Amino acid sequence: xxxxxxxxxxxxxxxxxxxxxxxxxxxxxxxxxxxxxxxxxxxxxxxxxxxxxxxxxxxxxxxxxxxxxxxxxxxxxxxxxxxxxxxxxxxxxxxxx
Numbered sequence: 227x228x229x230x231x232x233x234x235x236x237x238x239x240x241x242x243x244x245x246x247x248x249x250x251x252x253x254x255x256x257x258x259x260x261x262x263x264x265x266x267x268x269x270x271x272x273x274x275x276x277x278x279x280x281x282x283x284x285x286x287x288x289x290x291x292x293x294x295x296x297x298x299x300x301x302x303x304x305x306x307x308x309x310x311x312x313x314x315x316x317x318x319x320x321x322x323x
Contacts, residue, residue, distance in 0.1 A: 256293070
């Protein structure tokens with residue numbers, strides 16, 4: 227639960243800014259995509275649920291969206307944080323011998 231709260235605190239405000247930016251630009255598809263991830267992140271109670279949202283963020287570049295020059299810096303910051311959180315989560319699930 228603590229990790230989910232930390233991820234929400236790190237990613238939530240950036241996602242909110244991005245969603246507002248995409249809304250202002252009229253990028254409805256991208257806005258819905260990130261709003262859905264934001265909702266899932268907000269509802270995550272356990273690390274497995276959190277991992278799904280983080281994975282989706284981390285894979286955003288594979289979706290093929292085009293972003294404005296105003297949205298790209300936000301995307302970059304979000305992806306950087308998502309990558310670090312994904313690495314942290316992977317470390318939690320490494321088998322120990």
